[in-house]
Amino acid sequence: MSTFPDTVCQKEGTPSRIGFPIIGGNLGYVYYNDFFDYTAGDWTVTEIGAGGTEALRDGVGGQLLITTDTLDDNGVQLQKPGACFLPAATKDLFFECRFQLVTAAKHIQSELLVGLAVTDTTILDAPQNGIYFTKADGSALVSAVSNKAAALTTTASTFTLAPATWYRVGFYVEGLDRVIFYVDGEIVGTHYTTTIPIVETTPTFAVLNGEAGATAWVIDYFRCSQLR
Secondary structure (H helix, E strand, O other): OOOOOOOOOOOOOOEOOOOOOOOOOOOOEEEEEOOOOOHHOOOOEEEEOOOEEEEEEEOOEEEEEEEOOOOOOOOOEOOOOOOOOOOOOOOOOEEEEEEEEEOOOOOEEEEEEEEEEEEOOOOOOOOOOOOEEEEEEOOEHHHHHHHHOOOEEEEEEEEEEOOOOOOOEEEEEEEOOOOEEOOOOOEEEEEEHHHOOOOOEEEEEEEEEEOOOOEEEEEEEEEEEEOO
């Protein structure tokens, strides 16, 4: 039995739905950012193109608006400094992010990576370790990936990205046994021990243009928790 609350997962099977647990104190530690405020110095921000911006926007519960510069392959990447989350036996781990693509007609001509990844200012180029959702340029299909030293397990087509639509994506890392990915509470894939990275990772959101024209994205929140 997982030591997370029993509404989450059991090792004997996989539920059809999943949600984020509330833990803290002696049980575990939690990172939660609802973007009531934003300070660039609290993040490692990489902008490809001088006109990229990150700023709060009006939105219930707090929202961060990310806008790329206008050229093809311009982009913005945010990573939380510190790389505080390390998959480990008996140390179950959760990640969740709610986001949307704002700009119409950019759901195909764009790249995306959101999840936990090693610290890397070019994370979209060739990720080496991480657990994340990603979308390639030229497709609206979003895949779930577990990546250990560039050895990948991929579940393709977990959802189809559409503009002006909120998505709640996340995963549950059950020790070093398996990763259960979900989108809007529905299980979309399960990966096993071979490609679970055993390195420090950090909340990551990275986007690139797939054609000319600025692209805007919004992050509603990041939250991540792990058993002590």
